Amino acid sequence: MDVLFPFSLSCDEDTRFVCDLCGKSYKRKRHLQRHQKFECEFVIEKPQFPCPHCPYLSKQKDYLKKHIFFKHKHLSDSVV
Secondary structure, three states, rough: OOOOOOOOOOOOOOOEEEEEOOOOOEEEHHHHHHHHHOOOOOOOOOEEEEEOOOOOEEEOOOHHHHHHHHHHHHHHHOOO
């Protein structure tokens, strides 16, 4: 441990949070929870975020925002 930082800001490198459904593992619990809510292929009703300008579907709202920013800059009035 660092003298200036007596506590650890990062996760224990050995600790992994594993999805019970597909086996994917993550360093942070919140990343596992996001995976289980939005991304896990075994979740029956996984949410999809459709682009209002094209057929693109995203697993996460942030990915959709980035897509719109980079692919549809000319339509800057749209807000997600």
